[in-house]
Amino acid sequence: MVTLSVNGKSHRLDVEPDTPLLYVLRDSLGLHGPKFGCGLDQCATCMVLMDGDAVRTCRVPVSRAAGRKIVTLEGLGTADKPHPIQKAFIEERAIQCGYCLNGMIITAKALLDKKRNPSDREIKQALAGSLCRCGVHLRVIRAVKRAAVRMAKEA
Amino acid sequence: MLSAQTSRRDFLKGSGALVVGFSLAGPLAAARAQTVGTPLKPVTLDEVDAFLSIGVDGIVSVFTGKVDLGTGTRTALRQMAAEELDVTLDRIKLIEGDTALTPDQGPTWGSLSIQIGGVQIRQASATARKALLEMASKRLAIPVGELEVRYGVVRAKGDPTKHVSYSDLIGDREFRLKVDSKAPLKKPADYTIVGKSVPPVDGVAKVTGEWTYMHDVRVPGMLHARVIRPPAMGAQLLSVDESSVRGIKGLTKVVRLGNFLAVVAETEWAAIKAADQLKATWSAWEGLPDMDKLYQHVRNTPIAADEVPLKRGDVRAALATAAKTLSATYEFAIQLHGSIGPSCAIADYRDGQVTVWSSSQAPHWQRRELSMMLSIPPEKIRYIFLDGAGCWGRNGHEDAAADAALLSRELGRPVRVQWMRQDEHGWEPKGPPTLVDIRAGLDANGNVIAWQSEFWIPRRTDVGHGVPFVAASLAGLPHRDAMNPSTIFLNSKPEYAFPNAHVLVHRLQTTPFRPSWIRTPGRMQNTYATEVMMDELAAAAGADPLEFRMRHLNDPRGLVVLKTVANRAKWDSRPSPKKGADKATVATGRGISYIKYENVRTYVAAVAEVEVDRRSGVIRVKKFTIAHDCGLIINPDGVKNQIEGNVIQTVSRTLKEELRWDRSRVTSLDWATYPILTFPEVPEIDMELINRPNDPPWGVGEPATGVVPSAISNAVFDATGVRLRTVPYTPQRVKAALGARA
Numbered sequence: 001m002v003t004l005s006v007n008g009k010s011h012r013l014d015v016e017p018d019t020p021l022l023y024v025l026r027d028s029l030g031l032h033g034p035k036f037g038c039g040l041d042q043c044a045t046c047m048v049l050m051d052g053d054a055v056r057t058c059r060v061p062v063s064r065a066a067g068r069k070i071v072t073l074e075g076l077g078t079a080d081k082p083h084p085i086q087k088a089f090i091e092e093r094a095i096q097c098g099y100c101l102n103g104m105i106i107t108a109k110a111l112l113d114k115k116r117n118p119s120d121r122e123i124k125q126a127l128a129g130s131l132c133r134c135g136v137h138l139r140v141i142r143a144v145k146r147a148a149v150r151m152a153k154e155a
Numbered sequence: 156m157l158s159a160q161t162s163r164r165d166f167l168k169g170s171g172a173l174v175v176g177f178s179l180a181g182p183l184a185a186a187r188a189q190t191v192g193t194p195l196k197p198v199t200l201d202e203v204d205a206f207l208s209i210g211v212d213g214i215v216s217v218f219t220g221k222v223d224l225g226t227g228t229r230t231a232l233r234q235m236a237a238e239e240l241d242v243t244l245d246r247i248k249l250i251e252g253d254t255a256l257t258p259d260q261g262p263t264w265g266s267l268s269i270q271i272g273g274v275q276i277r278q279a280s281a282t283a284r285k286a287l288l289e290m291a292s293k294r295l296a297i298p299v300g301e302l303e304v305r306y307g308v309v310r311a312k313g314d315p316t317k318h319v320s321y322s323d324l325i326g327d328r329e330f331r332l333k334v335d336s337k338a339p340l341k342k343p344a345d346y347t348i349v350g351k352s353v354p355p356v357d358g359v360a361k362v363t364g365e366w367t368y369m370h371d372v373r374v375p376g377m378l379h380a381r382v383i384r385p386p387a388m389g390a391q392l393l394s395v396d397e398s399s400v401r402g403i404k405g406l407t408k409v410v411r412l413g414n415f416l417a418v419v420a421e422t423e424w425a426a427i428k429a430a431d432q433l434k435a436t437w438s439a440w441e442g443l444p445d446m447d448k449l450y451q452h453v454r455n456t457p458i459a460a461d462e463v464p465l466k467r468g469d470v471r472a473a474l475a476t477a478a479k480t481l482s483a484t485y486e487f488a489i490q491l492h493g494s495i496g497p498s499c500a501i502a503d504y505r506d507g508q509v510t511v512w513s514s515s516q517a518p519h520w521q522r523r524e525l526s527m528m529l530s531i532p533p534e535k536i537r538y539i540f541l542d543g544a545g546c547w548g549r550n551g552h553e554d555a556a557a558d559a560a561l562l563s564r565e566l567g568r569p570v571r572v573q574w575m576r577q578d579e580h581g582w583e584p585k586g587p588p589t590l591v592d593i594r595a596g597l598d599a600n601g602n603v604i605a606w607q608s609e610f611w612i613p614r615r616t617d618v619g620h621g622v623p624f625v626a627a628s629l630a631g632l633p634h635r636d637a638m639n640p641s642t643i644f645l646n647s648k649p650e651y652a653f654p655n656a657h658v659l660v661h662r663l664q665t666t667p668f669r670p671s672w673i674r675t676p677g678r679m680q681n682t683y684a685t686e687v688m689m690d691e692l693a694a695a696a697g698a699d700p701l702e703f704r705m706r707h708l709n710d711p712r713g714l715v716v717l718k719t720v721a722n723r724a725k726w727d728s729r730p731s732p733k734k735g736a737d738k739a740t741v742a743t744g745r746g747i748s749y750i751k752y753e754n755v756r757t758y759v760a761a762v763a764e765v766e767v768d769r770r771s772g773v774i775r776v777k778k779f780t781i782a783h784d785c786g787l788i789i790n791p792d793g794v795k796n797q798i799e800g801n802v803i804q805t806v807s808r809t810l811k812e813e814l815r816w817d818r819s820r821v822t823s824l825d826w827a828t829y830p831i832l833t834f835p836e837v838p839e840i841d842m843e844l845i846n847r848p849n850d851p852p853w854g855v856g857e858p859a860t861g862v863v864p865s866a867i868s869n870a871v872f873d874a875t876g877v878r879l880r881t882v883p884y885t886p887q888r889v890k891a892a893l894g895a896r897a
């Protein structure tokens with residue numbers, strides 16, 4: 001049995017302790033924000049926040065996530081009440097297929113929590129490990145900047 | 156559960172709503188809505204009911220065989236239907252890619268979803284609108300000419316108290332009408348929805364994790380499978396040691412059918428572990444060509460047929476009189492679709508029928524091909540599309556669906572197949588290599604008087620069919636031994652008015668990897684060769700590359716995009732290379748390129764600005780400027796988003812992407828060995844859209860890709876005086892080219 005704290009709720013789960021966290025989130029908890037992209041720590045579609053850090057979950061055994069505070073894309077905001085970063089992505093229309101957006105939004109959250117007003121360069125560097133095949137990069141960068149401005153105002 | 160006999164009325168009233176709301180209602184709804192057999196409604200292209208139904212609640216269900224692969228057609232098609240019917244956008248529900256419900260509008264390819272799919276929906280909507288006006292005329296006893304439609308309500312002009320709604324006229328009933336190709340269309344000047352940058356309808360759900368992708372679907376009783384492909388592509392499976400996976404908790408079965416091998420388990424993790432640990436013995440196989448001699452191999456491949464897309468004048472005689480002749484060879488690497496979400500499918504095979512969920516761009520084709528592999532009639536197969544990650548052509552989803560169908564038949568339970576990254580990179584069908592020779596002659600005034608191009612590209616053996624399934628080949632099940640790289644000869648014909656021209660296309664018997672089509676297939680590679688040679692000729696003539704192109708072009712719309720891009724990019728008019736190009740350590744330059752897509756539609760011109768570091772061989776694409784004319788624009792921001800995607804993805808393909816292999820197998824099996832462009836490397840993009848509201852709406856998903864590799868090559872030449880003719884322009888290749896000159 002593993003106890004996980006996800007989006008503010010505690011779950012006791014009967015899973016093999018070596019199961020990567022990603023499969024537990026998706027298959028046991030039905031959270032579809034984090035996605036399977038490579039299973040190799042190379043693309044970032046599987047990211048979540050773990051104690052505030054953006055972490056890839058496709059190789060982290062669930063046992064190592066016990067006792068940590070996990071927040072997924074669903075935990076940031078909902079369709080009715082999106083997080084300012086999600087809202088900025090919607091406003092900038094930083095969306096095509098949308099499959100990789102999870103990694104970018106989670107990365108942006110971790111970045112903006114640490115740095116209120118990042119430069120373009122810092123945003124690009126932070127997102128360097130997030131792969132996107134559709135080519136919405138420029139919109140994503142604009143969305144992160146827009147979110148930074150809004151979050152700074154609200155803070 | 157719906158049965159095959161369920162009427163259309165039942166579908167529209169009750170259970171069907173599950174299908175309609177499926178993407179949002181989630182996987183259980185999918186399972187409940189599952190059905191196979193006779194279509195629940197007409198799906199032929201000539202019936203209005205195939206495309207449209209209007210409920211008693213006023214909701215207009217629009218049915219389309221085109222699917223949204225991330226390109227935004229889900230929004231644009233709604234706009235086209237809403238506009239023509241005069242209903243608000245929120246009244247439209249769109250049902251995509253379900254063989255039981257949606258018409259076969261052909262695969263979602265070729266940038267035709269709007270141009271063909273949307274136009275069919277628009278005409279069906281116009282027919283419906285006309286019929287509704289006639290019904291209203293009878294009901295209200297007012298001539299049609301004195302009626303107008305507002306928000307799905309027909310009313311008397313000047314007396315809004317006399318009205319009747321669409322739902323009152325037709326609610327939940329069939330039109331029973333043929334699509335009328337003469338039904339009048341709305342005047343573009345009256346458009347209120349088409350031409351607006353409506354936000355993507357799926358945007359909010361996608362950024363909050365609420366959108367249901369194929370990968371998210373789970374159906375009751377479902378098992379998880381992973382496939383184990385041969386370590387050498389043509390190897391035979393000799394033996395399987397099942398004891399090697401004994402003890403993995405949750406493992407249900409090891410399935411072996413000929414050379415098809417898979418593990419099936421109760422959980423994903425058990426399936427992944429079993430696939431990793433399973434010991435199998437395979438024969439040796441070394442049938443792939445030497446990677447370092449790829450283009451030599453291509454040139455020596457037996458030719459199945461020669462095609463001549465263009466023969467004008469007498470090239471040989473003209474070349475003999477030319478003041479200057481140039482010849483060059485262009486090479487374009489084998490590439491991957493490289494979808495970020497590896498292919499995935501679920502199949503539920505029972506009682507000789509199967510329902511398949513996957514992200515194929517061609518659900519109706521899939522039905523036919525699965526029918527052949529499974530030896531059951533197509534009517535026993537229902538294929539339902541769900542979003543995958545962007546795919547840009549026939550990638551692995553179709554193969555995953557075939558894997559799942561076979562495994563479900565073996566297990567007697569629904570089976571989900573999720574390809575791992577190595578399966579995707581290793582076994583998705585590839586964009587084949589392209590080899591082009593061009594010889595051209597200039598007269599004493601620097602005009603092109605002769606053009607002779609020769610292409611070596613694989614043949615297409617089966618028109619109207621897809622790409623054979625990996626599973627069918629491995630398991631030795633019925634399949635066509637076909638090769639289909641699609642219409643890759645397009646744009647082999649130069650758009651310029653050369654007096655003497657000869658284009659010869661060799662269609663090759665084979666190609667090293669199972670081919671398919673990737674965004675702008677052939678059109679990009681062929682335009683690459685043509686547009687780089689145009690640049691070489693301009694340089695040889697000492698002419699400005701823009702002026703040189705315009706001088707040889709007669710097409711007014713083509714001239715407009717070239718002029719527009721030049722103005723927008725503040726084009727520096729002068730011949731290339733730039734003065735002092737051979738000196739700077741970090742050299743900068745600009746290059747131009749042009750395409751008329753498939754020689755018949757969407758026009759694009761591009762200016763690339765690059766920086767080349769001579770020490771490292773790294774090319775940085777700093778900026779792309781695009782001018783784009785696709786006729787009528789349905790959704791301007793949607794078009795911009797697509798153009799940005801075309802440019803960024805193709806900068807990646809041009810600078811980085813190249814499949815790697817040894818004599819047995821693909822070796823670039825992950826993103827480290829097959830890198831793509833990352834955030835810090837993305838260029839700035841500026842563009843101008845030319846809208847032509849009175850012209851047909853043309854495709855947008857691919858044309859801009861066509862100009863990117865050539866514009867970059869031409870910019871590098873401008874910067875350095877060195878011509879790059881082999882894609883991708885990896886630092887190693889660039890350094891070698893720069894060094895060879897020095």
